[in-house]
Amino acid sequence: MKAILIAAPQSGSGKTTVTLGLLRALAKSGADIRSVKLGPDYIDPTFHAAATGQPALNLDPWAMSPTLQHAVLSGASPLVIESAMGLFDGAGQSGKASAAEVAKAHDIPVLLVIDCARQSHSVAAMVHGFTRFDPDIRFHGLILNNVGSERHEVMLRNALSAQNVPIRAVLRRDKTLAQPSRHLGLVQASEREDLPIWLDRLADWLSNAADPTDLLADWQPPSERRIHINPPAQNIAIAQDIAFSFMYPHLVRAWQNAGARIEHFSPLRDDAVPECDLVFLPGGYPELHAGRLASNEVFLKSLRNASEHTDIYGECGGYMALGDGIEDSHGDRHQMAGLLRLETSFARPTRHLGYRRLSASSGPMAGNWTGHEFHHSNTLSSIGDPLFAAEDADGTTLAPMGLRRDRVYGSYAHVIAPLDENNRQA
Secondary structure (H helix, E strand, C coil): CEEEEEECCCCCCCHHHHHHHHHHHHHHCCCCCEEEEECCCCHHHHHHHHHHCCCCEEECCCCCCHHHHHHHHCCCCCEEEECCCCCCCCECCCCECCHHHHHHHHCCCEEEEEECCCCCCCHHHHHHHHHHCCCCCCEEEEEEEEECCHHHHHHHHHHHCCCCCCEEEEEECCHHHCCCEECCEECCHHHCCCHHHHHHHHHHHHHCCCCHHHHCEECCCCCCCCCCCCCCCCEEEEECCCCEEECCHHHHHHHHHCCCEEEEECCCCCCCCCCCCEEEECEECHHHHHHHHHCCHHHHHHHHHHCCCCEEEEECHHHHHHCCEEECCCCCEEECCCCCEEEEECCCCCCEEEEEEEEECCCCCCEEEEEEEEECCEEEEEECECCEEEECCCCCEEEEECEEECCEEEECEEEEEECCHHHCCC
């Protein structure tokens, strides 16, 4: 089988652009292509899925056991994996669980994307270091990105001529291919009306520089294995729209594999909460739609009614929507469901980011979990019993996270996988 792990020395080098161009080009050629995003990222996999027409999964070597990683990687189709951060960047002070560790553990060849916009001959030193730092990593080659001119390309090729690493593609600088972004990353795929046209342009841009099939290398995939995680309930209603979209596909697939029934509904469309055993409000961008959510009485009334006989669980944005109110970036307060004594604000955004080990004694997420926290909102007030005991990636004890009240539970943490001794990284 063919596969590739697209990585870079650092964030912002063009990994996502190259990945999407490759995926789109392969899909347009008729290839049945799979894709995976490394790390805790909700947005990039939706772009992968738009490029290929196939669901994309996350693989997180810090948060997932080897068995779960094996299941995510297994399959019968060629595989494109997009790295997170730089190739050797990992979690916590130790830097564990980097893309390099994934490549080495599963013998996945690496395609290194180099941003050449502000360098010429120095590229040789960078490539020399990255390709020799760990001799157990198999490099398929280089993509030189953001090359300014033919003269610039000649300089780069001359500098790299002694490195014995193939240059698979040289991509010219094109500022029109830049992607719009906001505070948690790229603007969501579902919000871009021009997305198919833009993806086709990426495919042409990449295909003009290389044969897309040459960018994949030989790889022996793990034997096929289904993703299985015990579901938190048998019948689960999951909010899904542009305000609530940050849900890991591997969790939904695992719960379905275990026999759970999943039904989606849209708070923004003012849908009533379906009959179920668990209401799940994922993270997303409720702050961008707070006024509309506050006026959606059908949704809010049905959610309050459901809380009297059904478990409700919210993560990050979903947690905020379960609170009393959200203050938007202009300082205007919007009334939310009022099921938790919680007030949050975007008026003075502060970045909160990191892996978490989580432990809950009750509720639908009772037990031990790996997860992560990534948000810019702040808690103005929080009254009640906490939901999770928490540690960071280095095992340092953190303040308890979240709230629980009757049958309503939530926190800023996003759960990724059940925690066992096999995926402890400290």
